[in-house]
Amino acid sequence: MEAINDSPRLSEEPPQPQDRLSPEELKRYDRQIGPGVLTVAGQERLKRASALITRVGGMGGPAALMLTMGGVGRVVIAHGGEMISPDLNRQVLGSEPDLGKPRAEQFSAYLRTMNRFVEVEAIDHEPDDAEALELARQVDLIIACPPTFAERLRLNRAAVSAGIPFIDAAQWGMTGTLVVVQPGQTACLECLYPAAPPFEELFPVVGAISATIGSMAALEGIKILSGEGQPLWGQLLSYDGRQGRISQINLQRRADCDCCGNL
Numbered sequence: 001m002e003a004i005n006d007s008p009r010l011s012e013e014p015p016q017p018q019d020r021l022s023p024e025e026l027k028r029y030d031r032q033i034g035p036g037v038l039t040v041a042g043q044e045r046l047k048r049a050s051a052l053i054t055r056v057g058g059m060g061g062p063a064a065l066m067l068t069m070g071g072v073g074r075v076v077i078a079h080g081g082e083m084i085s086p087d088l089n090r091q092v093l094g095s096e097p098d099l100g101k102p103r104a105e106q107f108s109a110y111l112r113t114m115n116r117f118v119e120v121e122a123i124d125h126e127p128d129d130a131e132a133l134e135l136a137r138q139v140d141l142i143i144a145c146p147p148t149f150a151e152r153l154r155l156n157r158a159a160v161s162a163g164i165p166f167i168d169a170a171q172w173g174m175t176g177t178l179v180v181v182q183p184g185q186t187a188c189l190e191c192l193y194p195a196a197p198p199f200e201e202l203f204p205v206v207g208a209i210s211a212t213i214g215s216m217a218a219l220e221g222i223k224i225l226s227g228e229g230q231p232l233w234g235q236l237l238s239y240d241g242r243q244g245r246i247s248q249i250n251l252q253r254r255a256d257c258d259c260c261g262n263l
């Protein structure tokens with residue numbers, strides 16, 4: 001496999017004095033800076049990075065939480081609607097007292113309590129095509145956790161158009177998948193799904209698989225944004241939790257992909 005350039009947009013930006021970690025921040029991230037984890041320079045790259053996570057429920061919630069706690073400088077979450085009882089088998093950013101309240105507002109308030117060094121922004125709806133592209137141009141990474149193929153493919157298109165890395169996280173039952181995209185260098189989600197497959201809106205899902213896949217997506221994001229570790233570029237990772245099996249497939253780019261074929 002060809003070498004994949006990590007986060008070209010980030011590497012173009014020279015560190016500024018305000019990007020340095022304060023003594024308080026170094027103390028906060030003490031357990032994740034050192035051999036086998038992040039360097040100080042990698043943690044500083046996280047600090048000046050930004051990520052959009054759309055749908056911060058069972059998967060996106062843990063993803064947003066781990067990026068916030070891990071020190072990604074700006075975390076933008078998007079999720080419409082109010083919290084309902086069936087959310088509470090998997091949605092970790094809200095709790096019983098939040099039932100009936102707007103998810104984006106409640107979830108962002110909770111994230112802010114977890115790390116005062118991180119800026120958290122909330123969007124109280126699912127972005128349409130134009131807004132997704134506008135948002136993609138303002139962040140360094142998108143993690144997509146929507147339940148619908150239409151939204152997942154929309155966010156993939158936005159990330160590819162903006163030239164930023166994209167992580168698709170998906171779940172069904174006790175199974176989850178990740179696809180990690182570097183536009184123009186790896187297959188994109190539309191190479192895998194040229195058209196949205198039939199979709200079952202109220203599919204079954206166990207919270208433990210949601211949190212597992214969401215956390216794996218966050219780890220991919222941390223590796224990409226910090227420039228450390230080896231992201232799963234161009235891979236489809238599938239975790240069949242029911243059978244306890246993990247598999248990885250190298251995805252091939254499609255030359256006739258409507259989304260990335262011209263890159």
Ligand SMILES: [Zn+2]
Binds near residue numbers: 188191
């Ligand atoms: Zn493609």
